[in-house]
Amino acid sequence: MQDEPTPTELIKAVVDFLRNEIAPDIKGHNAFKLRVGINALDLVTRQLALADGSDAAELARLKQLLDADGSLIDLNRVLSEKIATGEVDLETPGLVEHLWQTTMDKLAVDQPNYASYKRELGKS
Amino acid sequence: MIEDQLGRCVASWYPGAVGVAGAAKLSGGASQETWTFDIVHASGNVGAILRRAPPGYGASPGRAAGLDAEATLMQLAHDAGLPSPRVMHVLRPEEELGRGFIMQRIEGETIARKILRDEQFAKARPILARQLGRVIAGIHGLPALRLPTLREMSTTREIADLEREYRSFNWPRPVFELALRWLRERDPGPSSEVTLVHGDFRNGNLIIGPDGVRAVLDWELAHFGDPMEDLGWICVNSWRFGEIDKPVGGFGTREELFAGYEETGRKVDADRVMFWEVMGTLRWGIMCCGMMQRFRQGPDHSMERAMIGRRSSETEIDLLRLLAPRGG
Numbered sequence: 453m454q455d456e457p458t459p460t461e462l463i464k465a466v467v468d469f470l471r472n473e474i475a476p477d478i479k480g481h482n483a484f485k486l487r488v489g490i491n492a493l494d495l496v497t498r499q500l501a502l503a504d505g506s507d508a509a510e511l512a513r514l515k516q517l518l519d520a521d522g523s524l525i526d527l528n529r530v531l532s533e534k535i536a537t538g539e540v541d542l543e544t545p546g547l548v549e550h551l552w553q554t555t556m557d558k559l560a561v562d563q564p565n566y567a568s569y570k571r572e573l574g575k576s
Numbered sequence: 577m578i579e580d581q582l583g584r585c586v587a588s589w590y591p592g593a594v595g596v597a598g599a600a601k602l603s604g605g606a607s608q609e610t611w612t613f614d615i616v617h618a619s620g621n622v623g624a625i626l627r628r629a630p631p632g633y634g635a636s637p638g639r640a641a642g643l644d645a646e647a648t649l650m651q652l653a654h655d656a657g658l659p660s661p662r663v664m665h666v667l668r669p670e671e672e673l674g675r676g677f678i679m680q681r682i683e684g685e686t687i688a689r690k691i692l693r694d695e696q697f698a699k700a701r702p703i704l705a706r707q708l709g710r711v712i713a714g715i716h717g718l719p720a721l722r723l724p725t726l727r728e729m730s731t732t733r734e735i736a737d738l739e740r741e742y743r744s745f746n747w748p749r750p751v752f753e754l755a756l757r758w759l760r761e762r763d764p765g766p767s768s769e770v771t772l773v774h775g776d777f778r779n780g781n782l783i784i785g786p787d788g789v790r791a792v793l794d795w796e797l798a799h800f801g802d803p804m805e806d807l808g809w810i811c812v813n814s815w816r817f818g819e820i821d822k823p824v825g826g827f828g829t830r831e832e833l834f835a836g837y838e839e840t841g842r843k844v845d846a847d848r849v850m851f852w853e854v855m856g857t858l859r860w861g862i863m864c865c866g867m868m869q870r871f872r873q874g875p876d877h878s879m880e881r882a883m884i885g886r887r888s889s890e891t892e893i894d895l896l897r898l899l900a901p902r903g904g
Contacts, residue, residue, distance in 0.1 A: 488879050495886060528748040535753040542754070548900045551751055555896055558889040567818045568893045575902055 460500050467493045498561045506557035513550045578611065578673075582626065585671045586615050586678075590664070593617055596624075608643075608796075612681060623683070628667060628676025639797055645724040646795040647677040649772075652722055658714045659783075659791050682791040688779035688817040692826045700788045705828020707788050708777075708810065709836025715792070716771040716803040716842060723772055729801040730766055734855060735759045738862055745865050751892040755858045758899055764848055767802035775799055777806045778815040779825045804845055807833060808852025813894040814860045854898050861891030 457465075470490055478486050507524055514520075514527040517540075522530070534540040540547055552572075559569040583595040599613040608629055614621040629643060641649070644666065653660035661679040691697050739756050742749070775797030783791040811823045811830060819826030824833045834844040868885025870876060 485879065488883055492879055492883055495883075525748065528750065531750045532748040532753045535750055535757060538757065541757070542900055551754070551900065552896060552902065555751060555889065555892045559893055562886045562889045566890050566893070567816075567820045568813060568890070568897060571820065572893065572897070572902065 460497050463493050463497050463500075467497075495561060498564070502557070502561055506554075506560070510550075510554050510557065513546070513553070517544075517546050517550055579613070581671065581673055582613060585665070585667070585673060586624075588671075590615055590617070590622075592619070597621070623681030624664060625661070625679050625681045626673070626676065627679070628674045630674045631672060639727070639799075641724070641726055641796055641798045643676045645726060645798065647679075648722075648724045649718075649795045649798055650679060652718050653715065653792065656714060656718055658711055659789050661791055661793075682783050684783035684785040684790045686780055686783055686793070688815070688826065691779065691784045692817055692819055696786050697784060700784060700786055701827045703788055704784070705824040705832035706836035708782070708824065708828075709807075709833040710839055711789060711792060712774070712777060712803075712806050712810075712833075713837045713840040713842045715774050715777075715806070717840065718772050720772075726772075727799045728770065729773070729799050729805075731759075731763050731802060731851065731855070732765065734859075735763060738855070738859060741866065742862050745869060747865070749888075749892070751895055752858060752861060754899060755854065755895045759851070759855060759858070762851060764851060767804070767848070769803060770800050771803045773799055773801045773803060773805050775805070776809070778810050778812070779817065780815070802848065802852070803842070804848040805852045805856075807837065807844065807849045808854075809856045811849070811853045812856040812860060813897075814857070814891065854895070857891050857894050857898065861888045861895070864888035864891065 467490055470486065470493075475483070475486055475490070511524050511527065514524070514531060518527060518530055518534070520527065520530060531540065542548055556569070556572065559566055563569065579596050579599045582599060583593075586593045586596055593615050595616045596613045597616050599611055602610045602612055602625075608627075611626040611628075613624055613626065615624050627643065627646070647663050647666050650660050651663040654662050661682050663677055663679050665678040667673050667676050667678070685691055685694075685697070692701070735756065738759075742752055742756070774792065774795060776794055777792065781792065781794040782789055783793065810825055810833070813820060813823075816822060816826035822828055823830050830846070830849070834846070834849075837844055864884050864887045867881045868888075871878065871881035871885060
């Protein structure tokens, strides 16, 4: 067992320092790059907080949808093949709901400020 | 050092030029650079832009039209009265600046967030979609006989290219599979008319002033193909920068864009435009995945590339909004 502080706490401490102490002093292209870097660290903390739960739910949906067992990546490959061949399509019960939920869970980590995501969040 | 080379180059074709000043690199990967500089002249400095592949970089990669073709296209657009910089000089080998060209610098803004939000563009925003429709029609109407050699694309070929590139990543994306299937099943086939297509007509490649569009840039992806492609590409949600209810670049409606396009006597096929919008959304998603690949494999190990890789999910939600919209 690893000790505290947690990875999330460490990253947040670094982000706070970069955002509050360093960013105000940086100008030009490096200011842009610093912002990208801070965004990347924020993304990592969101993934650490959310991915275990969303991955488990996605795996459960895939097992039911495909009536098969396997890892998340393997079942995603199977689903991709079935969509490519037309064996599974928008009429297949559960597919649309599965794709929407999976995509919403990705956006919650990748870009929670993306306007399409915020619009769709208001619908569910 | 580049100022010395540019100074010698400029002196050879710009009467009265005594050198260049203020050279600064605006953007550039390893194979393509854009520089801004001033031509120093007794009657006042003249703003100029150098677009080049540095010495040692010859042929342009993959889909690129090549810098010589870009120069020809920009000059043709300028001659036709379209908003385009005048090409001042095409680089010669003995100038040792690489391949490329020098063009007039046009003042204005290319950053979408500023164009969509800053007060100084408040009067431009309502007229832009219609204006851009006219400009796109003008590009499609450039004189065929004077156009350079370019690749020819079709819906079918574009779908195949996208699929091949997506499969090369070897990373399953059920939403992209759904989009590919949708595109294959609804492929409208060859366009009744094949014209010059700009290929990357969108926010970021347009210089906008308070008075409207001032220049169309970046002809790197120009090709021959279905003219409706350009109208679909500028409607892709990724170029709306948050203004998702204004499909044309976040500032206008499809109706305004189409009206401007048809003012010139050309016709819009709205179904084909929508087809290209879906294709374009997938294309940008696959381009984001490509950035991830280049981050991981290439010499450009940058945070920016890595983070663009994480934007492919934006196109997945936009594809679902197009292909499987939810109520509410």
